[in-house]
Amino acid sequence: MSRQSNRATDSKKMNSELFTLTYGALVTQLCKDYENDEEVNKQLDKMGYNIGVRLIEDFLARSSVGRCQDFRETADVIAKVAFKMYLGITPSVTNWSPAGDEFSLILESNPLVDFVELPDNHSNLVYSNLLCGVLRGALEMVQMAVDVRFAQDTLRGDSVTEIRMKFIKRIEENMPAGDE
Amino acid sequence: MADEALFQFLHSEIIQYVNSVETGESENGRCVSKLENMGFRVGQGLIERYHGRSVFILDHPFTKDTPRFKDELDFMKFICKDFWTSVFKKQIDNLRTNHQGIYVLQDNKFRLLAQLSAGKQYLEHAPKFLAFTCGLVRGALSNLGVKSIVTAEVSVMPACKFQVMIQKM
Numbered sequence: 001m002s003r004q005s006n007r008a009t010d011s012k013k014m015n016s017e018l019f020t021l022t023y024g025a026l027v028t029q030l031c032k033d034y035e036n037d038e039e040v041n042k043q044l045d046k047m048g049y050n051i052g053v054r055l056i057e058d059f060l061a062r063s064s065v066g067r068c069q070d071f072r073e074t075a076d077v078i079a080k081v082a083f084k085m086y087l088g089i090t091p092s093v094t095n096w097s098p099a100g101d102e103f104s105l106i107l108e109s110n111p112l113v114d115f116v117e118l119p120d121n122h123s124n125l126v127y128s129n130l131l132c133g134v135l136r137g138a139l140e141m142v143q144m145a146v147d148v149r150f151a152q153d154t155l156r157g158d159s160v161t162e163i164r165m166k167f168i169k170r171i172e173e174n175m176p177a178g179d180e
Numbered sequence: 181m182a183d184e185a186l187f188q189f190l191h192s193e194i195i196q197y198v199n200s201v202e203t204g205e206s207e208n209g210r211c212v213s214k215l216e217n218m219g220f221r222v223g224q225g226l227i228e229r230y231h232g233r234s235v236f237i238l239d240h241p242f243t244k245d246t247p248r249f250k251d252e253l254d255f256m257k258f259i260c261k262d263f264w265t266s267v268f269k270k271q272i273d274n275l276r277t278n279h280q281g282i283y284v285l286q287d288n289k290f291r292l293l294a295q296l297s298a299g300k301q302y303l304e305h306a307p308k309f310l311a312f313t314c315g316l317v318r319g320a321l322s323n324l325g326v327k328s329i330v331t332a333e334v335s336v337m338p339a340c341k342f343q344v345m346i347q348k349m
Contacts, residue, residue, distance in 0.1 A: 012183050014182055018226065019186060019187045021221070023190065025218040025222050026194055026218065028218075029218055047196075051190065055185065055186070055189055085183055086186045088183075111182060115225070
């Protein structure tokens with residue numbers, strides 16, 4: 001059974017240039033459609049959210065990850081399993097807040113920005129903002145309200161790319177009977 | 181390596197977005213051409229990347245012994261085999277031509293339609309799911325120096341036909 005799912009995972013690898021370039025074409029289009037960068041960021045986040053709420057199902061079905069006990073475990077799963085599976089990278093998890101409700105993902109490389117240079121007139125654009133939406137949407141589907149934002153971005157001259165994640169609350173929901 | 185699911189979700193999200201910007205009946209054509217233009221840029225980029233790494237074109241066994249791309253048909257074979265494999269992980273199932281600049285590329289199980297119902301239910305939405313890929317092919321050909329018009333049609337999901345009309349320079 002597990003072998004079979006491994007095989008399915010392997011065959012799902014794809015040309016990441018296609019993904020990177022397609023994402024680039026999208027951002028370019030959004031920059032044309034919207035007047036300012038803030039609007040583009042918002043739209044990217046929204047689209048990411050829509051992807052996240054669907055991606056989580058794909059993720060739970062294909063990885064054998066169960067319910068996370070705490071936020072630390074969630075961080076590990078995101079960095080070591082999810083990022084690895086979908087983008088082929090493993091960000092490091094650092095900068096835990098003392099309360100353990102906030103941490104940073106440090107991305108050595110960001111596949112979304114492989115061939116990207118930001119023009120000067122887009123200083124407020126958070127190019128990879130889609131990722132924030134994806135993380136937020138996916139976690140919301142597992143009853144976690146989380147605030148996600150880029151704290152540093154190599155595209156904007158920082159030395160690393162840092163995604164800051166802050167746990168807000170557990171979403172109480174009446175789950176359908178028999179649903180995990 | 182990115183994961184395919186990610187691309188598929190992104191692709192449908194792009195369709196969704198473009199569709200929401202261009203609302204109304206008359207905007208349907210604009211919606212398709214916007215998607216097509218995005219595909220065009222991506223297709224151009226992909227060919228540039230392949231060229232840069234000399235993997236696809238220069239070292240390809242098919243082009244090693246013969247002068248590379250000696251005619252139009254060679255370009256189309258490249259699109260059907262290498263390009264399609266690198267993007268959709270399969271070859272085009274059938275290539276036909278009238279030898280007058282029109283080529284029909286048939287994919288019996290097109291990946292971006294595979295997620296939709298195989299019945300007739302979503303047939304009217306199919307053009308939106310093909311526009312990006314039409315652009316992809318046109319962009320790729322364009323960067324190989326071939327000007328073309330690419331359209332697509334679906335009669336039975338998830339099979340589809342891309343028609344490439346080469347524009348004489």
